[in-house]
Amino acid sequence: MSIRTEPVTINLGPQHPSTHGVFRLRVTFDGETVVDVDPVFGYMHRGTEKLAETRSYVQIVTLTDRLDWVSSMSNNLAYVRAVEALCEIEVPQRAQFLRVIAAELQRIASHLMATGFLVNDMGAFATPLMYCFRERERILDLFEILCGARITLSYMRPGGVFQDAPKAFWDNLDALMKEMPIYIDELESLVTTNEIVLARSKNVGVLTAEQSINGSLSGPMLRASSVDWDIRKSNPYEIYDKLNFEVPIGKNGDVFDRYLVRIKEMRESLKIIGQCVDMISEGPVRADVPYNIRPPAGDIYSSIEAPKGELGFYLVSDQSISPYRCKIRSPSFMNLSLLREMLVGWKMSDLIVILGSVDFVMGEVDR
């Protein structure tokens, strides 16, 4: 006797602990197996690109904080670099070092969040996540010393940074640099060789290199699929060409490789910060830039390697004090373009894990 089955469509989200924001996914199941997915975006759309058209170039820095709120420093950096390219502003050397230190600290913080939530999604509820949060807290404390804020930082300005780092920052950074490798080892000892993690993540949600490139994926997602591409290496910005670091590459493009690439990137970031601390010299931290910038008419696209991938700003200037158009190429949004390829055919519990491995933040997806 054959049993008649029919597909069932259910909603994952908008409110769901594993969706990292307000993200709704309409999933069609055949039994436990995913047969189709239809993502619904926009629950957090705040019209950032429209708001940018009525604000001055300096004010927009605060809008970028709220895109991907776990990596505000990188958002700041991507935006101010676009403005500087548009106006051809020279940034003082010390400011460039400070920016790279801040951006790499932010990369560690962002990857800690990604790892913590990935393990959380696998069912290790809250405990490993709290380990990650403990370390991230240290970095947020550093940011607080640096600019007074912990999440919405607005530390960078077109032409440099808001202020020089106080002495307390360097002392705390030294302490963190000593302890962070131990923290990462500890995290790895809990996760990397864990049998349950391996069973849940090896060969799950595989994307090939061709698929990932075709889908405009970037960052750890792309590198996990064995594509050796990092903007810090291919088009070095700030002072990255003076620094010595590796770009970790995955092999299979599965959930485990994405996790491992992030862990290795954290170690590389520590290396970068260490070199910056050794190389940084005294000097001004901000170029002489007027408060109301009027860039020459024209357009520019400038991108950096944010923790989640290529974050780019396309600015069009009409010589007024606010941009004519400010388009944000956000990595989280683009990394979701291959959802169907990743999810179809997997079971419901794998779906949650695969979503966790993408590491998207809805503030950046919906903008």
Added chain:
Amino acid sequence: MSLTKNQKELTDLINTKCIDSNAILIGQDIYISSESINDVMKFLKEDVEMDFNFLTSITAVDYIEFIEIIYHLYSIDRNHRVVLKTKCYEIDNPIVPSISKLWKGAELQEREIWDLVGVEFSGHPNMKRVLLWEGFEGHPLRRSYLG
């Protein structure tokens, strides 16, 4: 970056490979006709020397008299970039061919442009709003949008 051709040579090459592209160089930007987008993109993507395998972003800007659609392409293996632009003078009902058959990554971005700027992409498999809700009136990034 390391593209051996300069913008002028690239424009001429596009013109010889895709005859109806009418590629012209204005300043540093290459403008092509909107009908030929798929041919030009296919050439840039598949030609061994060009090898633009990565679609970085698609953007549209409303310049009141016309809408400009901007394509940023990148080659991961060869590390060079190119910017292509096309103008669409049909302000009330702009339609441009979709390149989602060449790059899967174009799908979401084209939906976003339809949503915010109101450019329709013909041949797109799922031309729906993405950030705003179905039934929303107008396209917020148009200059004529009053909110």
